[in-house]
Amino acid sequence: MKKISINTNERYDVLIGKNILGELGAYTLEIFAPCKLCIITDDTVNLLYGDSVFDILSNSGFDVYRYSFPTGEASKSLDTYGRCLEFLAENKFSRTDGIIGLGGGVAGDLAGFTASTYLRGIKFIQVPTTLLAAVDSSVGGKTGINLSQGKNLAGTFWQPSLVFCDTATFKTLSAEIFLDGVAEAIKYGIILNKNLFEKIYTDAPITASYDKLEDIVYSCIKLKATLVMEDERDKGVRQLLNLGHTIGHAIEKCSNYKISHGHAVATGIALITKASHNFGYTDLQSLSLIIDILKKHGFITETSFTSEELLPVILSDKKRGGSNINLILPTKIGSSEIREFPVNSLDGFLKAGLK
Ligand SMILES: NC(=O)c1ccc[n+]([C@@H]2O[C@H](COP(=O)([O-])OP(=O)(O)OC[C@H]3O[C@@H](n4cnc5c(N)ncnc54)[C@H](O)[C@@H]3O)[C@@H](O)[C@H]2O)c1
Ligand SMILES: [Zn+2]
Missing domain, CATH: 1.20.1090.10 (Dehydroquinate synthase-like - alpha domain)
Structure with a gap:
């Protein structure tokens, strides 16, 4: 496994490796004490990796929730963003709970924007599953959604607490x-x-x-x-x-x-x-x-x-x-x-x- 440390306002690590998903629980425990975690993902990635990630985190002692939205850029919307926030509120997520963004850039941007604004900001982890998300959107802390007037018109700078990239997940990409x-x-x-x-x-x-x-x-x-x-x-x-x-x-x-x-x-x-x-x-x-x-x-x-x-x-x-x-x-x-x-x-x- 390779590691890159990023020193922005908040320091965080990016971990990169092949077939490392099983270790996500242990690394998540370095960021969060056992707490509630909400996986935010799209329906395609949910079918492929949602259950594994859910089980890996549950087995490490986390109380895991999942919010999956319809696959595609159209979901990077105010509507989905609102639903993510309300899902967290309904399930009584607190400031010490966290979010896991699992998927491509759409899931990552939504997870990050939700994390940066829910209760004025909670921690989140990026688990990119597209090459584009791995090399671009998961690192750097730009989060956002589209408005009907254009792409990425609402967003924040909010750094993840960890980026965990298993390159084996790219095998299922078209x-x-x-x-x-x-x-x-x-x-x-x-x-x-x-x-x-x-x-x-x-x-x-x-x-x-x-x-x-x-x-x-x-x-x-x-x-x-x-x-x-x-x-x-x-x-x-x-x-x-x-x-x-x-x-x-x-x-x-x-x-x-x-x-x-x-x-x-x-x-x-x-x-x-x-x-x-x-x-x-x-x-x-x-x-x-x-x-x-x-x-x-x-x-x-x-x-x-x-x-x-x-x-x-x-x-x-x-x-x-x-x-x-x-x-x-x-x-x-x-x-x-x-x-x-x-x-x-x-x-x-x-x-x-x-x-
Ligand atoms: N925040 C940033 O700095 C930043 C930078 C670049 C791009 N972006 C944003 O990222 C988005 C594009 O990212 P993207 O191309 O990853 O889009 P995406 O999240 O829509 O993923 C592309 C497709 O791949 C599918 N998919 C994801 N992982 C898979 C896997 N392992 N196996 C099979 N299918 C899989 C998804 O379901 C989706 O259909 C855009 O919204 C863009 O604005 C953000
Ligand atoms: Zn680009």
């Missing part, structure tokens, strides 16, 4: 959902770490049974940890994690969310890198390697959406402020920069990526 996480892992390699990029590149395509998966997850979380510790509130270097996301989000939205997050981000990475190369910020060899690694995993590196379709979505992004926009540009493999562009230059930049 190839498509696994790949969503691969896009994020490739992103870490591009922005921060040439070795990680090269490892994925050499062994591509990586799958859920890839024998170095634990190493990949470890490297990604370690990189995220560095950024989060330096910039917990996402005002500086943490923005590097947005590589491919500005265009990626626009593609997701323009496709009416038929294109999933990781696949849209992969295309976003390809387009921003092409634009960045055309403007002289990224060299040709790095561009070719980035396009190659994406293609090796079957990602689409072009889009049929036009800049007229993408631009309005980009400009309505909640993270944008004033007349400038920050874009993340890969300078070469393993290094990247945050560059500010005037909004009125964005159309030309985007068109350079779509060429």
